Amino acid sequence: MFDRVALIGIGLVGSSLAHVMRREKLAGSICISTRSEETLKRAEDLNLGDAYEIDPAKAVIDADCVIICTPVGVCGDVAAKIAPNLKPGAIISDVGSVKQSVIEQMKPHLPDNVHLVPGHPIAGTEYSGPDAGFANLFENRWCILTPESETDASAVERLKSFWEKCGSEVEIMDARHHDLVLAITSHLPHLIAYNIVGTANDLEAETRSEVIKFSASGFRDFTRIAASDPTMWRDVFVHNKDAVLETLGRFSEDLSTLQRAIRRGDGDALFDLFTRTRDIRRSIIEQGQDVDAPNFGRDSAED
Ligand code: NAP
Numbered sequence: 515m516f517d518r519v520a521l522i523g524i525g526l527v528g529s530s531l532a533h534v535m536r537r538e539k540l541a542g543s544i545c546i547s548t549r550s551e552e553t554l555k556r557a558e559d560l561n562l563g564d565a566y567e568i569d570p571a572k573a574v575i576d577a578d579c580v581i582i583c584t585p586v587g588v589c590g591d592v593a594a595k596i597a598p599n600l601k602p603g604a605i606i607s608d609v610g611s612v613k614q615s616v617i618e619q620m621k622p623h624l625p626d627n628v629h630l631v632p633g634h635p636i637a638g639t640e641y642s643g644p645d646a647g648f649a650n651l652f653e654n655r656w657c658i659l660t661p662e663s664e665t666d667a668s669a670v671e672r673l674k675s676f677w678e679k680c681g682s683e684v685e686i687m688d689a690r691h692h693d694l695v696l697a698i699t700s701h702l703p704h705l706i707a708y709n710i711v712g713t714a715n716d717l718e719a720e721t722r723s724e725v726i727k728f729s730a731s732g733f734r735d736f737t738r739i740a741a742s743d744p745t746m747w748r749d750v751f752v753h754n755k756d757a758v759l760e761t762l763g764r765f766s767e768d769l770s771t772l773q774r775a776i777r778r779g780d781g782d783a784l785f786d787l788f789t790r791t792r793d794i795r796r797s798i799i800e801q802g803q804d805v806d807a808p809n810f811g812r813d814s815a816e817d
Pocket of ligand 1: 522523524525526527528547548549550551553554583584585586588591592609610611612634635636637638639640641642643644743746750
């Protein structure tokens with residue numbers, strides 16, 4: 515699909531892209547760049563690319579597609595570094611979990627003769643680094659692209675087709691809308707997980723050890739989410755502040771309603787909510803976004 519692709523950042527998502535690009539032969543060559551010599555060496559040992567450059571500005575030379583796979587907080591810095599060497603007509607994209615901030619950070623640095631098509635694969639695990647990647651990560655998962663309205667349609671179409679070849683279904687969406695949807699589907703659940711695991715951690719030692727012992731009663735799934743990369747998630751909350759605060763406000767109001775129902779012994783209100791929430795789970799299974807199996811269908815490798 516592309517003669518030369520540059521991947522800037524080679525953690526879970528970057529290395530998964532490298533694996534699937536190789537398997538599907540989507541790039542003539544892959545050039546990899548990352549912040550540390552150590553990670554770059556590891557990527558080379560894993561044979562993830564064809565060329566390796568510590569300097570991102572060198573990595574993008576002659577690339578017709580550049581995909582930034584770093585935490586969202588450094589996208590602007592990376593854009594500033596690579597801008598002078600971008601090939602005219604190149605597609606510049608990313609995989610960040612927040613989209614409006616990425617556009618605001620990157621756009622001012624980019625020349626007019628390249629096409630910015632931001633992207634977000636809705637696929638991940640709690641693991642990070644170049645060893646964590648695997649070619650099937652994007653299989654049957656959504657990838658959301660958030661180009662601005664004036665973006666060249668053929669560039670958007672080309673990136674859409676690239677992600678489809680990676681195994682994803684693609685949806686085009688406005689960046690702010692993306693950030694609001696992801697605030698409720700991903701960012702808030704992570705915040706709740708970080709909070710509940712943090713609360714458990716602050717309990718006195720004896721209770722904490724019992725929480726871990728009996729974790730299968732629900733707590734365990736929160737610990738999985740709360741094991742996600744701290745840098746990535748710090749950046750998500752800092753860069754999607756407005757949408758997360760809006761969603762958190764609604765969540766807090768609903769929690770207060772539940773609190774009142776429990777205090778008043780209003781079992782009907784609790785039963786009514788718990789019945790409605792079951793339908794959401796059924797819809798997720800019907801749409802193939804999870805399987806109806808014990809332990810949420812996760813195999814031991816993902817646990
Ligand atoms: P990761 O495994 O922690 O890898 C991050 C990579 O970015 C590492 O190679 C790191 O390099 C590199 N990096 C950090 N700062 C850099 C800089 N200033 N310049 C160049 N490289 C830099 O992260 P990930 O899970 O792949 O996430 C990457 C992006 O994908 C994030 O924006 C995240 O929001 C998004 N995303 C993540 C998931 C998920 O579940 N993890 C899912 C969808 C989207 P060093 O090791 O050399 O420091």
